[in-house]
Amino acid sequence: xxxxxxxxxxxxxxxxxxxxxxxxxxxxxxxxxxxxxxxxxxxxxxxxxxxxxxxxxxxxxxxxxxxxxxxxxxxxxxxxxxxxxxxxxxxxxxxxxxxxxxxxxxxxxxxxxxxxxxxxxxxxxxxxxxxxxxxxxxxxxxxxxxxxxxxxxxxxxxxxxxxxxxxxxxxxxxxxxxxxxxxxxxxxxxxxxxxxxxxxxxxxxxxxxxxxxxxxxxxxxxxxxxxxxxxxxxxxxxxxxxxxxxx
Numbered sequence: 001x002x003x004x005x006x007x008x009x010x011x012x013x014x015x016x017x018x019x020x021x022x023x024x025x026x027x028x029x030x031x032x033x034x035x036x037x038x039x040x041x042x043x044x045x046x047x048x049x050x051x052x053x054x055x056x057x058x059x060x061x062x063x064x065x066x067x068x069x070x071x072x073x074x075x076x077x078x079x080x081x082x083x084x085x086x087x088x089x090x091x092x093x094x095x096x097x098x099x100x101x102x103x104x105x106x107x108x109x110x111x112x113x114x115x116x117x118x119x120x121x122x123x124x125x126x127x128x129x130x131x132x133x134x135x136x137x138x139x140x141x142x143x144x145x146x147x148x149x150x151x152x153x154x155x156x157x158x159x160x161x162x163x164x165x166x167x168x169x170x171x172x173x174x175x176x177x178x179x180x181x182x183x184x185x186x187x188x189x190x191x192x193x194x195x196x197x198x199x200x201x202x203x204x205x206x207x208x209x210x211x212x213x214x215x216x217x218x219x220x221x222x223x224x225x226x227x228x229x230x231x232x233x234x235x236x237x238x239x240x241x242x243x244x245x246x247x
Contacts, residue, residue, distance in 0.1 A: 064177035125174030154180035
């Protein structure tokens with residue numbers, strides 16, 4: 001009797017693998033330019049946000065705060081909680097923090113003091129205080145103010161060291177420079193409104209002894225750049241001992 005024969009079923013063929021992955025088209029020159037411009041846009045936007053809301057770099061052009069702060073000191077100033085600037089405008093919005101007595105602040109000068117300038121001074125009188133100055137000694141609400149930062153001491157016979165009393169209005173501050181004999185401050189032009197306060201210095205990140213102090217004044221960018229470059233040749237012009245000094 002013939003035996004039945006069985007045939008093996010043909011194996012199913014596995015789907016062929018793709019010989020090559022689908023490649024993305026190469027970006028065009030226009031795409032590369034667009035991406036580069038977009039990257040720079042975000043970098044610039046981040047810079048303006050940080051500069052208007054978090055920290056600012058400032059350079060000191062005058063001697064009104066010597067010897068606490070010297071001409072040529074470069075400061076990092078914090079704005080956190082004090083002020084927020086609106087990018088691309090000169091407008092500011094005051095925030096919730098208020099300075100304490102004897103704290104150093106950076107502020108927009110009132111119009112009677114200067115036009116379109118920022119000052120740096122020390123807070124002496126808070127809103128509601130009475131400030132009196134007799135023979136170079138400051139009295140706040142009748143009590144002598146301890147001021148170890150004064151160096152040198154002011155001339156007790158100078159007319160502006162015998163003035164007052166000053167009654168500080170609400171939401172305003174009485175400020176003076178540490179170099180009392182060479183400081184244009186509240187004794188001359190009055191009080192600083194709270195909305196003018198920009199921030200307070202954190203630390204000195206660079207301090208340069210320039211041959212001419214005028215290079216730190218506004219409008220001397222060429223001379224200032226030359227001063228920075230001269231540090232590479234004459235590093236002794238840098239006040240190394242002042243770097244990262246905090247306030």
